[in-house]
Structure formats: C-alpha cells, structure tokens
Amino acid sequence: xxxxxxxxVPWLAYFLIFGGMIFVGGxxxxxxxxxxxxxxxxxxxxxxxxxxxxxxxxxxxxxxGLGAYITGMLAKSFGGDYFVWALLLAPLxxxxxxxxxxxxxxxxxDVYFTMLTLAFAQLVWGxxxxxxxxxxxxxxxxxxxxxxxxxxxxxYYIFSFIVVTVCIYLLWRxxxxxxxxxxxxxxxxxxxxxxxxxxxxxxxxxxxxISSCFTAIAGGLYxxxxxxxxxxxxxxxxxxxxxxxxxxxxxxxxxxxLIGVAVFVLxxxxxxxxxxxxxxxxxxxxxxxVLLFPKGIVGISRNFAGIFAxxxxxxxxx
Amino acid sequence: xxxxEIRKLNKxxxxxxxxxxxxxxxENGEITAIIGPNGAGKTTLxxxxxxxxxxxxxxxxxxxxEITGADPVxxxxxxxxRAFQVASxxxxxxxxxxxxxxxxxxxxxxxxxxxxRKVFGDVKDHCRFILDRLGLSGKxxxxxxxxxxxxxxxxxIAIALTMKPKLLLLDEPTAGMSPDERVKMTxxxxxxxxxxxxxxxxxxxxxxxxFGIADVIRVLVQGELIxxxxxxxxxxxPAVIDAYLGHEVL
Numbered sequence: 001x002x003x004x005x006x007x008x009v010p011w012l013a014y015f016l017i018f019g020g021m022i023f024v025g026g027x028x029x030x031x032x033x034x035x036x037x038x039x040x041x042x043x044x045x046x047x048x049x050x051x052x053x054x055x056x057x058x059x060x061x062x063x064x065g066l067g068a069y070i071t072g073m074l075a076k077s078f079g080g081d082y083f084v085w086a087l088l089l090a091p092l093x094x095x096x097x098x099x100x101x102x103x104x105x106x107x108x109x110d111v112y113f114t115m116l117t118l119a120f121a122q123l124v125w126g127x128x129x130x131x132x133x134x135x136x137x138x139x140x141x142x143x144x145x146x147x148x149x150x151x152x153x154x155x156y157y158i159f160s161f162i163v164v165t166v167c168i169y170l171l172w173r174x175x176x177x178x179x180x181x182x183x184x185x186x187x188x189x190x191x192x193x194x195x196x197x198x199x200x201x202x203x204x205x206x207x208x209x210i211s212s213c214f215t216a217i218a219g220g221l222y223x224x225x226x227x228x229x230x231x232x233x234x235x236x237x238x239x240x241x242x243x244x245x246x247x248x249x250x251x252x253x254x255x256x257x258l259i260g261v262a263v264f265v266l267x268x269x270x271x272x273x274x275x276x277x278x279x280x281x282x283x284x285x286x287x288x289x290v291l292l293f294p295k296g297i298v299g300i301s302r303n304f305a306g307i308f309a310x311x312x313x314x315x316x317x318x
Numbered sequence: 319x320x321x322x323e324i325r326k327l328n329k330x331x332x333x334x335x336x337x338x339x340x341x342x343x344x345e346n347g348e349i350t351a352i353i354g355p356n357g358a359g360k361t362t363l364x365x366x367x368x369x370x371x372x373x374x375x376x377x378x379x380x381x382x383x384e385i386t387g388a389d390p391v392x393x394x395x396x397x398x399x400r401a402f403q404v405a406s407x408x409x410x411x412x413x414x415x416x417x418x419x420x421x422x423x424x425x426x427x428x429x430x431x432x433x434x435r436k437v438f439g440d441v442k443d444h445c446r447f448i449l450d451r452l453g454l455s456g457k458x459x460x461x462x463x464x465x466x467x468x469x470x471x472x473x474x475i476a477i478a479l480t481m482k483p484k485l486l487l488l489d490e491p492t493a494g495m496s497p498d499e500r501v502k503m504t505x506x507x508x509x510x511x512x513x514x515x516x517x518x519x520x521x522x523x524x525x526x527x528x529f530g531i532a533d534v535i536r537v538l539v540q541g542e543l544i545x546x547x548x549x550x551x552x553x554x555x556p557a558v559i560d561a562y563l564g565h566e567v568l
Contacts, residue, residue, distance in 0.1 A: 174432060177432055177434065180435070181419060182428045184411070185411070188411070189408050196420045197390075
C-alpha cells in the first residue's frame with residue numbers, strides 16, 4: 001500500500017503541476033514550465049547513466065545539441081511542416097552517434113570515460129562554431145519554422161508536455177525493469193555482474209544509447225521553444241549544469257533530477273530578476289545541499305517525511 | 319569422466335612465478351580442496367579457471383573443450399561459476415534482489431527493457447528455491463549490507479548456485495567466520511554437493527573442513543602442485559607436512 005503511494009504521488013504531482021500549467025499558466029510561466037520539462041527530460045535521461053548505471057558522462061550535451069541542430073536545421077531547410085519529422089530524426093541520429101561514441105569510450109573506466117565523453121562533446125562544439133557556413137557558427141540558427149498548429153507558446157507547451165511525458169514514462173518503466181535492475185547491479189558491483197554471466201560493456205552501451213536517444217529528443221524540443229538554437233548547447237557547461245541539477249535534486253530517486261531542474265530554473269528566473277549575481281545564489285545553495293544533504297532535495301524531503309511519520313531519522317531511498 | 323583438466327599451466331606476475339606447470343584432472347562429481355600457505359597461488363589458479371586472468375601458457379579444458387583465455391561471461395554460461403573470498407554482493411539491494419539479478423541472467427531476462435520485473439514467474443520461483451535451500455528465507459527482505467558476515471558469505475555462494483553451475487569454485491568459504499559459522503558452512507557445502515552432485519573445488523585454510531568433506535586434496539606451494547590425494551594420504555605426506563601442515567598438527 002505504502003509502496004503504491006510512493007510511486008503514485010510523484011506522478012500525481014507531475015500531472016498536477018505540469019498538466020495544470022496548461023489551464024492556469026500565463027505566457028511567462030508556460031515558457032518557464034516548458035524549459036523545466038525539456039531540461040528535466042535531459043536530466044532524467046542523464047541520470048539513467050549517472051544515478052542508475054554509475055557512469056559519469058561529461059558530454060551528454062553532444063546529444064542535446066545534436067537533437068537541437070538536426071531539428072532546427074532540417075526545419076529551417078524544408079519548412080515548418082517538417083518540424084515534427086525532423087524531431088523524429090533526432091533520436092535516430094543519436095542512436096548512430098551514441099553506438100559509435102559509446103563503443104569507444106565505454107572501453108575505458110571511471111575518470112577516463114568521463115574525460116573522453118567531455119573531449120568528444122568539445123570537439124563537436126568546436127566544429128559547430130567554426131563551420132559557420134553549415135551550422136550558423138556562433139550565432140546559431142534563428143527563426144526556426146514550426147507548423148501552424150504548434151506556433152503559439154501554449155500549443156507548443158502542450159505538444160512538449162505530451163512528448164516529454166511519454167519519454168519519462170518509458171524511462172520510468174525502464175528504471176523498474178529487469179534491465180534497470182542489471183544497470184543498478186553494474187553500478188554497485190560490475191565484477192559480480194560479469195561473474196553471473198552478463199556483459200557489463202553491452203549493458204552499459206545499451207543504457208548509453210537509450211539515454212542519448214531521449215537526450216536528443218529533449219534537444220529537438222528545445223529548438224522549438226524560442227525557435228533559436230546556439231552552439232552553447234554542445235558546450236561542457238551545458239553537460240555540467242545537468243550534472244549539478246541532477247545532484248541538487250537527488251540522483252538516487254527517479255524524479256530527483258526533474259526536481260533539481262525545476263529548482264534551478266525557478267531560482268534562475270526569480271533571483272535573476274532582482275540581481276545579476278543569480279549564479280552566486282545558486283552556487284551557495286548547491287554547496288549547502290551537497291555538504292548537508294548529499295541525497296539532494298529528495299533526500300531532504302524524505303528525512304522530513306520520516307520525522308513526521310515517526311519512523312525516526314534516516315529514511316532510505318528505494 | 320574428467321570435468322576440468324588443467325595442463326601445464328604457467329602464470330607470471332612480473333618476476334613472480336605464481337603458477338608453475340600445474341596439471342590436474344578433476345573428476346565429475348568430485349569435491350576437491352585446494353590448500354596451501356598464503357601466496358601459494360590458489361586464488362590465482364581460480365582466477366585463471368574462471369577467466370578473470372589469462373594464463374601465460376598451458377591449457378584448461380572443461381568437459382573436453384578448451385576454455386583457456388575465455389572471458390568470465392562465456393564461462394559462466396558454460397556452467398563454471400565461482401564464489402568469492404570477500405563476499406562480492408550488490409550491497410544496496412535486498413537478499414532477494416541479489417539472487418534475482420543472478421536468476422535474471424540465468425533465464426536470459428536481463429535484456430528485458432520495459433516489462434515490469436515482477437512479471438517473471440520462473441525467475442521468482444528460482445529465487446524462492448535458492449532462498450529456501452540455503453536457509454536465507456527469513457532474511458530475503460534485508461539489504462545485503464545488513465547481513466552478518468557469515469550470511470554474506472552464504473549469499474555469495476547462493477548467487478553462484480542460482481546460476482546452476484556444473485563446476486562450482488569456492489574461494490575460502492569460511493574466511494573470517496566464527497567457529498559456529500564454520501561448522502554451518504561445512505554442513506551447507508556438503509549438503510549442496512550431495513543434493514546437486516556438483517563438481518566442486520574449494521580453497522580453504524580450515525583443516526577440519528578440508529579433511530571433513532573433500533574427496534581429493536591438492537596442495538599448492540609457491541605456485542607448484544606438490545601433492546594430491548585423499549585426506550589420509552595428504553596427512554601422511556612428508557612434503558606437505560614440511561611445507562604447510564606442520565608437525566604439531568598431527
């Protein structure tokens with residue numbers, strides 16, 4: 001019973017907040033909500049690698065940028081009616097690229113893996129900036145056309161909400177699947193996984209491909225928010241802030257990364273209005289959370305829930 | 319019939335010769351103890367049999383097929399399964415989930431991406447059977463890190479048994495255990511061996527256990543196989559007494 005509630009409550013909250021936005025949100029809040037769910041999808045896919053499998057990729061922005069550029073450039077060349085088709089191509093391209101990069105970088109372990117993913121992403125960022133005749137260089141691509149149906153901010157939000165929800169649902173199913181259990185096993189004890197007859201590399205590769213696929217969808221969706229994309233989507237600070245948001249929210253809980261993104265984006269919006277030093281505030285919060293609550297915001301709320309439920313002190317994540 | 323045959327196996331770690339021309343044949347259904355002082359190369363021998371490290375030269379044959387240099391994953395699928403000296407578990411998971419992972423692999427369900435993990439009845443029955451058989455039933459809901467040291471070692475062996483091995487290798491099953499736990503473990507290994515007629519090889523320092531349950535004892539000293547035989551033969555072997563057992567034991 002309690003377990004059922006544990007899975008139901010986050011989904012209910014998700015639909016209440018992000019679904020409810022459709023009915024009550026103003027123009028600005030819809031824009032913020034769209035950013036949260038899209039970056040949230042990025043963070044949740046990233047966490048499949050990080051929190052679940054124990055792989056710290058510092059280069060997931062490569063797939064975010066890839067999704068955005070494929071969607072943006074194709075829609076720009078062929079016209080707004082092809083926007084959704086271009087968006088469908090983004091994950092396919094991500095599959096090809098991630099099989100290649102994954103096969104190369106997953107041969108290495110720990111920090112070497114992290115560094116190689118970072119290097120690949122920086123490489124692609126460099127190419128995007130320099131090859132301006134093809135990619136638009138530093139300026140990126142503006143005025144990306146969309147089909148009429150998705151033109152308004154609200155309509156595009158509804159569209160993004162549906163796509164993101166389906167993706168999150170699939171990731172959620174994966175988290176609870178047999179394959180998900182193997183990934184968690186790999187994080188804890190890769191040696192024992194091979195000695196139960198399962199290939200660590202092949203499971204990691206599939207996790208990497210799936211994660212990259214959903215990241216590319218997030219990138220493609222982002223191309224439609226402001227109808228503009230820029231090479232910074234590839235840059236290492238993009239990957240870095242997703243890592244921060246994931247840790248802030250709590251990497252050991254499925255919805256933790258989404259909460260981290262929401263807090264981050266809201267802070268940026270609220271604090272950013274009153275001071276240009278908003279990143280200072282976020283830094284301070286980040287340090288506090290990491291030092292005092294290593295399990296992230298989800299960990300804090302679980303501890304409080306534990307106290308109120310008189311279970312006393314420590315409540316473990318599932 | 320010979321289940322495992324090792325021919326002239328050699329392994330160096332830098333200048334250290336850790337396996338010196340080791341040859342042995344382990345018969346089907348036999349329970350073998352490998353004994354010897356620390357640093358004799360017992361675990362290294364295990365690591366070569368299970369594919370964790372590759373021998374420099376020599377051959378390993380399993381039921382007549384050469385498996386020298388094969389990787390652990392394929393060897394487990396052939397039925398060569400090991401347990402570890404230091405229990406190698408998924409410490410954040412429950413006892414049940416530790417077995418569940420192994421059972422998933424055994425039933426080939428580990429690639430199932432979207433189906434809820436609770437649907438696999440065969441996997442469930444399999445875990446339940448192992449839990450009951452190894453006396454872990456009451457503890458299935460505990461996290462592996464919450465278990466006593468002895469139970470962690472039992473769980474480690476339980477994971478190996480879940481893979482339905484044809485050849486089971488146990489690396490010091492009683493290491494770090496209390497005398498009570500040792501006795502229990504000895505009974506458990508004998509019971510498992512009798513029930514499943516498993517070809518079993520174990521490394522051990524506890525001589526009561528070795529002489530109590532091993533059909534054949536093989537003695538490694540400085541990487542070399544210096545003796546093999548029954549408990550009685552080994553206890554009387556002067557080379558073994560000099561190198562390992564010591565005179566006062568007898």
